[in-house]
Each structure stands twice: as structure tokens, then as C-alpha cells.
Amino acid sequence: MKANTNLFWLLSAFFGLSAVVYTGWNLLDDKHIVEWVGTVALVLSAALGAFLAFYLGRVRSHQGGELPEDTLTADIDDGDPELGHFSPWSWWPIFLAGALALVFLGVAIGPWIAFIGLPLVLIAIVGWCYEYYRGFFAR
Amino acid sequence: MHEFGLGIGHNGTVTSTPVNFAAAAQRLNRPNPVMVGTIVWLGSEVMFFAGLFAIYFSLRSMAPELWAEQSGLLNVPFSLVNTLILVSSSVTCQMGVFAAEKSKARSTSGNPKDWGMVEWFFLTYALGAIFVAGQIWEYATLVSEGVTLSSDSYGSVFYFTTGFHGLHVTAGLIAFLLVIGRAYAVKSFGHREATSAIVISYYWHFVDVVWIGLFFVIYVLK
Numbered sequence: 001m002k003a004n005t006n007l008f009w010l011l012s013a014f015f016g017l018s019a020v021v022y023t024g025w026n027l028l029d030d031k032h033i034v035e036w037v038g039t040v041a042l043v044l045s046a047a048l049g050a051f052l053a054f055y056l057g058r059v060r061s062h063q064g065g066e067l068p069e070d071t072l073t074a075d076i077d078d079g080d081p082e083l084g085h086f087s088p089w090s091w092w093p094i095f096l097a098g099a100l101a102l103v104f105l106g107v108a109i110g111p112w113i114a115f116i117g118l119p120l121v122l123i124a125i126v127g128w129c130y131e132y133y134r135g136f137f138a139r
Numbered sequence: 140m141h142e143f144g145l146g147i148g149h150n151g152t153v154t155s156t157p158v159n160f161a162a163a164a165q166r167l168n169r170p171n172p173v174m175v176g177t178i179v180w181l182g183s184e185v186m187f188f189a190g191l192f193a194i195y196f197s198l199r200s201m202a203p204e205l206w207a208e209q210s211g212l213l214n215v216p217f218s219l220v221n222t223l224i225l226v227s228s229s230v231t232c233q234m235g236v237f238a239a240e241k242s243k244a245r246s247t248s249g250n251p252k253d254w255g256m257v258e259w260f261f262l263t264y265a266l267g268a269i270f271v272a273g274q275i276w277e278y279a280t281l282v283s284e285g286v287t288l289s290s291d292s293y294g295s296v297f298y299f300t301t302g303f304h305g306l307h308v309t310a311g312l313i314a315f316l317l318v319i320g321r322a323y324a325v326k327s328f329g330h331r332e333a334t335s336a337i338v339i340s341y342y343w344h345f346v347d348v349v350w351i352g353l354f355f356v357i358y359v360l361k
Contacts, residue, residue, distance in 0.1 A: 001170075036196030044189035048182045055178045063168040084172045085331070129317045133324040 001060040001070055005053050012049030019043045085132070092128035099124050177338040181345045184307075188349050191300045195356065198292045209293040210361035212284050214277065221273040222354045225308075228266035229347040232340050235259030239336035244328035256336055257322050263343070264315045267308055274305050300353055307346045314339050 019042035026035045068078035099120035106114025131137070199206050238244075239256040247253040278298070281287075286294045318335050322328055 033200065036200055037193040040193040040196055041186075041189055044185055044192070048185045051185065052178065052182050055175075059170045059175065063170065065167050067167060067169070083169075125313075126317070130320070130324060133321060139325055139327075 001056060001063075001067060003070075005056045005060060008049045008053030008056065010049075012046045012053060015042050015046035015049060019046060087131065090128070090131060092124055092131060096121065096124035096128060171334060173334050173338055174341070177341050181341060184345065184349075188303075188352075191303060192352070192356065195296045195300055198296050202292055205291060205293050206361065209286060209291070209297075210357075212281060212286060213358055213361070214280065215358050217273070217277065218354065218358050221270055221277075222350065224266050224273070225270045225347055225350055228263045228270070229344055231259050231266060232263040232343045235263060236337055236340045239328075239333040242328050242333065244322040244332070255322075256328075257319055260315050260319050260336070264312055264319075267312050267315070267343075271305055271308055271312070274301065297357065300357070304346065304350055304353055307349070311339070311343050311346055314342065 019039060022042055023034055023039045026033065026039075068074035071078075099117050102117030103114045103121060106112065106117055133139075234254070235256045235258075238254060238259060243255045244257055245255040246258045247255070251258075281294075281297075286297065288295055288298045318332075318339050321332050321335060325332060
């Protein structure tokens with residue numbers, strides 16, 4: 001995690017420097033104008049790197065030690081924790097994907113299709129969100 | 140061999156060093172994959188809005204006189220009030236997160252000090268909804284003054300940037316309802332419900348910061 005954090009800080013510094021050089025170079029050029037697309041993209045790439053580096057740094061200082069995957073002496077099974085809850089058989093993601101495909105199809109070729117797709121998107125999102133909150137899984 | 144059973148000590152005739160690393164399995168707070176995933180996704184959202192800002196700046200540098208003329212139509216005091224409403228919704232959202240972290244889903248009294256996550260999130264929802272309604276009112280006013288999506292490049296980029304932000308706020312409002320619904324769906328509010336409350340607060344703060352950027356660029360810098 002420490003390496004990840006440092007890499008993102010490094011990337012952020014690189015993009016920050018690039019933004020300064022890029023903007024300065026444009027200003028020194030014949031036209032003396034700022035080329036906004038590149039400048040904004042580079043500055044916000046620096047922000048993106050700093051954002052991730054800062055968050056990962058916070059996570060690392062909160063976890064109270066090194067993760068097994070960052071420890072050279074760790075065994076494979078030390079890094080075998082509960083990673084989270086993943087449904088092994090849910091149909092909702094593919095339902096949502098299909099509904100979204102209808103919406104975008106509608107945007108591309110005829111809005112009326114999107115109006116059919118949108119309620120399906122809502123059904124899929126609610127279904128997915130509450131999959132483990134109702135029926136057999138209610139708690 | 141005769142030392143067998145005398146407890147831990149010298150390991151007989153073996154000459155290799157015994158393995159004496161400290162047990163690697165400390166008690167760790169593993170990074171929550173939902174939260175890390177949300178942050179990484181918000182990172183991609185930064186770049187999405189980077190594209191919108193880049194469109195805005197480059198169109199403005201192409202047509203400064205159009206900007207000087209059109210941005211005079213903006214109702215800055217109105218938008219400032221709307222901005223303050225959105226910023227205060229971030230505060231109420233964070234109060235809801237503090238309650239969720241204490242597994243306090245519902246209020247124990249009417250006093251805001253004793254509010255649970257649900258009450259704070261309903262208040263956040265109301266403030267966010269006022270913001271969106273204010274945006275729509277502002278759009279209606281501007282359209283009546285001739286600034287539309289297809290009127291000129293100023294209109295296009297104004298509705299594009301603020302519109303995509305408004306869509307994000309609206310999606311956040313739906314997400315708040317889903318998180319509130321989860322709090323009602325369970326008998327005991329636990330870690331998973333708190334996680335969804337925390338990640339939506341990440342999203343909400345992000346959308347709030349993007350609006351502060353947009354407000355500064357569109358309404359203050361003009």
C-alpha cells in the first residue's frame with residue numbers, strides 16, 4: 001500500500017510539473033495564449049493522482065500495520081480474509097446492463113426506446129440494491 | 140531427543156535456525172473494497188468533469204465577447220444562495236455519516252442532537268432537491284431570455300456543464316433514498332448499511348466540490 005501511495009504521489013507531481021511546463025510553453029509560443037484543454041486535463045490529472053494518493057495514505061494509516069501482501073515474510077493464507085460480500089448468482093447486473101443498453105440505444109436512434117428503458121433501469125437498481133434485504137435474506 | 144517434552148527450547152540436533160518470525164496475522168483494518176472502489180470511481184469522475192471544464196475554457200477563449208455579453212444574464216445572487224444550500228447539504232450529509240458510524244439509524248428524540256442517519260439524510264435530500272429545483276428555475280429564466288442549448292456556444296457549454304452536474308445531484312438524491320430504504324429494511328443497522336451511508340457521502344461531497352468549481356468558473360470568473 002505504501003508503494004501504491006508513493007506511485008500516485010509521484011504521478012501527481014509529474015502531472016503537476018507537466019501542467020506548469022505545458023502552460024508556460026504555450027505562453028512563450030508565438031500566440032501567447034493558454035491552450036485550455038491540455039492545461040485543464042493536466043492539472044486535474046495531478047488532482048486525480050493526489051486524490052487517490054491521499055485516500056490510500058489515509059487507509060494505510062488507519063489499518064494499523066502492513067497488509068500481508070505488503071509483508072515479505074507473510075504466507076499466502078495470511079492474505080485470505082473476507083474481502084467483501086459478492087453475490088454468487090445475481091441476475092440483477094445483467095438486467096441492469098440490458099436496461100441501460102435500451103436507454104442508450106434509445107438516445108442513439110429514437111427517444112421512445114429510452115422511455116421504455118428508463119423504468120427498467122430503476123427496477124434493476126432497486127432490485128440490485130435490495131437483493132440481500134428481502135425475502136430469504138431479510139434481516 | 141532426550142529433551143523431548145521439556146517445552147520449547149533448543150531444537151535438538153537440527154542446525155538450521157528455527158523460524159521465529161512474529162505471527163504475520165495481526166489485527167488489521169483491511170481497506171473496505173466498497174470504499175476504495177468508490178474513491179477510484181470518483182477519480183474517473185474527476186476526469187469526466189475535466190473534459191467539461193476543458194470544453195468551457197476553450198470555447199470561452201475562442202469567443203470572449205460572447206462571454207462578456209451572455210454571462211451578464213446570469214443571476215449571481217440567486218446562484219450563490221443555491222450554492223450555499225448545496226454546501227450546507229454536505230454538512231447535513233456528514234452529520235448523517237457520523238450517526239451511521241455509531242450505528243444510529245433512527246432518531247431517539249426530536250432534538251437534532253439525537254437525530255439518526257435517516258433524519259439527517261432526509262434533510263440532505265430536501266436541501267439537494269431545493270438545489271435541483273433552483274437550477275431548473277434558473278434554466279427556465281435563462282431560456283426565456285434566449286440562452287438555450289442550441290442558441291450559441293455559451294448556451295451549449297453552460298447547460299452542458301451545469302446540466303451534467305445537475306444529473307449527478309439527481310442521481311445522488313436517488314441514491315440517498317436507496318440508502319435510507321436500507322436503514323428501514325433491516326432490523327439492526329450494521330456495518331454494511333453504514334458502508335453504503337459512507338460511500339454516498341463520498342459521492343455527495345465530490346459532487347459538491349465540483350459545483351463549487353463550476354460556480355467559481357461560471358459565475359465568479361465569468
